[in-house]
Amino acid sequence: MHASFVRRVGIVHPLIQAPMAGATTPALAAAVSEAGGLGSLGAGYLEPEAILAQAADTRALTRRPFGVNLFVLPDDFEPDMAAVARARARLDALMEREGIEARTQLPARWAPRFSDQLAALREARPAVASFAFGLLSPAQLRELQALGIVVVGTATTAAETRAWAELGADAVCVQGAEAGGHRGTFLHAPDEAMVGLFALLPLALRAAAECAPDMPVIAAGGIMDGRAMLAAEVLGAAASQLGTAFLGCPESAAAAAWKRDLPAAEDHRVTTIRSFSGRAARGLRNRYVEAMEGAMAELPGYPALNALTAPLRRAAAQAGRGDLLSEWCGQAAALVRDLPAAELVAVLMDEYGAAARALE
Ligand SMILES: Cc1cc2nc3c(=O)[nH]c(=O)nc-3n(C[C@H](O)[C@H](O)[C@H](O)COP(=O)(O)O)c2cc1C
Missing domain, CATH: 3.20.20.70 (Aldolase class I)
Known part of the structure; x- marks a missing residue:
């Protein structure tokens, strides 16, 4: 056509x-x-x-x-370092609470x-x-x-x-x-x-x-x-x-926990999330998203927050913790097929x- x-x-x-x-x-x-x-x-x-x-x-x-x-x-970013420090404290405390070994790091480049x-x-x-x-x-x-x-x-x-x-x-x-x-x-x-x-x-x-x-x-x-x-x-x-x-x-390189959670994704739980990267993205509302609710105003924007949550996301993927992972998906995710x-x-x-x- x-x-x-x-x-x-x-x-x-x-x-x-x-x-x-x-x-x-x-x-x-x-x-x-x-x-x-x-x-x-x-x-x-x-x-x-x-x-x-x-x-x-x-x-x-x-x-x-x-x-x-x-x-x-833009080629270069200058994040608000006070917001970076607040994010690190919050994320490190969350990882400790959840039994995740990883901690945030200041990356060489954002x-x-x-x-x-x-x-x-x-x-x-x-x-x-x-x-x-x-x-x-x-x-x-x-x-x-x-x-x-x-x-x-x-x-x-x-x-x-x-x-x-x-x-x-x-x-x-x-x-x-x-x-x-x-x-x-x-x-x-x-x-x-x-x-x-x-x-x-x-x-x-x-x-x-x-x-x-x-x-x-x-x-x-x-x-x-x-x-x-x-x-x-x-x-x-x-x-x-x-x-x-x-x-x-x-x-696909999606983590096993992410793949496992997609067929069970209820449409009303697929929401807009900023707390993983500092930029609006659609994904599954999980334990991490709920824990960070209300904190966005004090956290840095993209790409600083994205870089700071990388160790958590990596560790959560390895540990099979879909509840702490950025499980991006569209509203009709439950129709996914593992072919x-x-x-x-x-x-x-x-x-x-x-x-x-x-x-x-
Ligand atoms: C896990 C994931 C990562 C994505 N990353 C990108 C990206 O790097 N660049 C881009 O232009 N779009 C990206 N998108 C958006 C897609 O291009 C597209 O708009 C979206 O997948 C369409 O909705 P659907 O997921 O319901 O099919 C991403 C989507 C998902 C699900």
Whole structure:
């Protein structure tokens, strides 16, 4: 129906496995790409050498197109050190109380430098580069496009869609409020940018039509099966981007406790959480989230809090403590299936075909 993105990128199905920083692997991305979708690496937390290594590992497994995703952030951060000290005291006390051996540390750097990551991405030269949390500069966009890389921006509102369309992005992925993981929001307060996908898709398409009528719009948020992919396409999406649906695959790097908790995730317990990273993200409300409730005002923002909670999250994953782990997921997480990625792609496309035939 809307073949523009699929044709341009050279994939078979209108299906993108979402880049998920910390959860995607070369094995996952390659399996999806081999099966005809677009596999993606979430590289937002990776240093440049690791970006190059993951891209090379993916290429060793598939010759098909895949994507790499980064967070658009300033190169350097100067967190409020008083807030950092308060967070360390609180987190260390929590780990002690919970019997977790780890303690917080001051990292050498709060996050990888974006300009270095971007240079590695250009060198890795994936078919698709996607971005969240901000807008590229016109020069950064041009450099990527000059290399033949298809650039996809993330938008959570019509205004953010317009911003990427005016910049000249090749496509925009609209992230509905249902979506798992961090909000990509960059023009608004995250609370004010919680637009559901059914409302956002037509609004984003109208906004894009004003300056870039042919720009494909990709749908993300709460899509767990082929019927929902078709529904997004009926609303005008050129493809669907599924994150949570792929977390249950054996190729995903999600911790065992996280994978175990997803099928039992009740929709009303899947909420917006700031206390793991300092940035709004959707995931399972658990013991940690409840313990930190009301503390956000005294804690530092992203990426400082994200770096400070890393030892806890690592230790909790190793100890099988899902109740202390950032269990990111979309609102429909309970529909997750623990199938190998290639099988999941086949099942999704069977469902998509069956839903299309049922409408004939
Ligand atoms: C565990 C997890 C990590 C994510 N990390 C990223 C990321 O690094 N970059 C990005 O653009 N989106 C990220 N997302 C959001 C996805 O791109 C997408 O918007 C979302 O998964 C769609 O909702 P769904 O999870 O209900 O399918 C992440 C989502 C999840 C569940």
